[in-house]
Amino acid sequence: MSSAAPEILAPVVLAGENWEAYAACRGGNPELFFPLRESKKGAPTELAALAIAVCEQCPVAQECLEGALERDERFGIWGGKTTTERREMVRQRARLAARSR
Numbered sequence: 001m002s003s004a005a006p007e008i009l010a011p012v013v014l015a016g017e018n019w020e021a022y023a024a025c026r027g028g029n030p031e032l033f034f035p036l037r038e039s040k041k042g043a044p045t046e047l048a049a050l051a052i053a054v055c056e057q058c059p060v061a062q063e064c065l066e067g068a069l070e071r072d073e074r075f076g077i078w079g080g081k082t083t084t085e086r087r088e089m090v091r092q093r094a095r096l097a098a099r100s101r
């Protein structure tokens, strides 16, 4: 028997089209992810910050964020990003796309 430490494998998420099944927020409080407002400068509120902390542990955060961007979600925390942050991402992607033409 080998005395080497057992290899620790990174979790593999086989999300595909069913990524929601792996969501860290699944079964959680939806109000956490839909705070009524953001602060004036678009920074997350205290409630939103709690939601973002959940998203930071979520194995499907990228899928969640891309889906929200595709659907142009106007409200809530998706993929750990606020509405303001997502809007900025869309603008940034548009600028990059325009530069690469």
Ligand code: SF4
Residues within 6 Å of the ligand: 023, 024, 025, 026, 033, 054, 055, 056, 058, 059, 060, 061, 062, 064, 065, 077, 078, 079, 080
């Ligand atoms: S990234 Fe956040 S909002 Fe999206 S599925 Fe994961 S926990 Fe839920």
